[in-house]
Amino acid sequence: MEFNFLEPNGDEIQSFIKGLTSQQLGSKVAFHTREDFPDLNKIRIAILGVYENRGLDGNSINLKNSREALYSLFPGNWETSIADLGDILAGNSKSDTYFALQMVVASLMKRKIIPIVIGGSQDLTYPLYRAYDELEQMVNLVTIDSKFDFGKESDPIAASSYLTKIVLDEPNNLFNYSNVGFQTYYNSQEEIDLIEKLFFDAYRLGDVSNAISIAEPVFRDADIVSLDLTSVKSSDSGNFTNFTPNGFNGKEICALARYSGLSDKVSLFGIFNHNDSQQESVLIAQIIWYFIEGFHYRSNEYPFGSKDNYLKYIIPFEDEHLVFYKSDKTDRWWIEIPFISASNNKLKKSTLLPCSYEEYLGACNQQVPERWWKAQRKNII
Helix, strand or coil, rough: HHHHHCCCHHHHHHHHCCCCCCCHHHEEEEEECCCCCCCHHHEEEEEEEEEEECCCCCCCCCCHHHHHHHCCCCCCCCCCCCEEEEEEEEECCCCHHHHHHHHHHHHHHHCEEEEEEEECCCCHHHHHHHHHHHHHHCEEEEECCCCCCCCCCCCCCCCHHHHHHHHCCCCCCEEEEEEEEEEEHHHCCCHHHHHHHHCCEEEEEEHHHCCCCHHHHHCCCCCCCEEHHEEECHHHHCCCCCCCCCCCCCCHHHHHHHHHHHCCCEEEEEEEECCCHHHHHHHHHHHHHHHHHHHHCCCCCCCCCCCCHHEEEEEEECCEEEEEEEEECCCCCEEECCCCCCCHHHHHHCCCEEEEEHHHHHCCCCCCHHHHHHHHHHHHC
């Protein structure tokens, strides 16, 4: 059974949980222990650690501090059932760890459980992406990262090059990739041009920090969210081993985590490149807390709901028209993209693209939203 790959939580974390009050989060979580495995029929969110760091620096990982910081927090007014399934230990090779992670995550998603993966190196995003192979769907990947993580095709997969393998490997189930928070001086012009050539989306750190709400539609259209902790500036993360003077602050990274949780479509959330410091462990705990908070307030709108209850707006252009939908429940906006051929069953659901009110206003002034144009180009090519 795929869950045999999971190492149960040890005596140390169990002793810590016993010392918490009944109001703290740790007292409300089901734990995988040597004596017990949670009943997954009652679980909506599953937390698991992955002790694999060979794609970054190979240093040891200790997720104990992150767990203690998380379970010491007090939950919101949640009804969400959460389980901590323990850890996947590093295999004899990275590919062994990838296989175990892919199997565990795929099994959880088939059960409609959202995995929150606390990892080592960010190349673990690759087996998370491959976990969707059995679900037979196209995948939208969003990374919160200062870099695009492209590498040479001949390079071994690593935290700094995993995206190349995702783009090139068969079966190719990647429909869209979006980066939130890239810093231009960390990325070559060739990489920036490649993002444009592939009709992917990228948002500079400064633009997101100035108006963080521009990122919300990006997460609303995501299946996987992969968060690189080095996208947070060191003064807020406590990571002074790999000093990062610029990046998201603690408040911003938690807001992005909450957007991820709010998204009706996000089915997998990963946090990677942890430097094992106590300070960063506290940040990880709060990131997870905000993701769970967002999940609790999901509204189950498109693509899971019907368009019938939305207000429809038609904007005429010279040779075509753009169709927008506004939810009367959440005031969120979508734009219709051209119908995708029914011959491609994987893409049949992608008929509405999340957008912002500002993009609707721009269309009223005859400005075509860039994300709409890119999505249309993907369907034509």
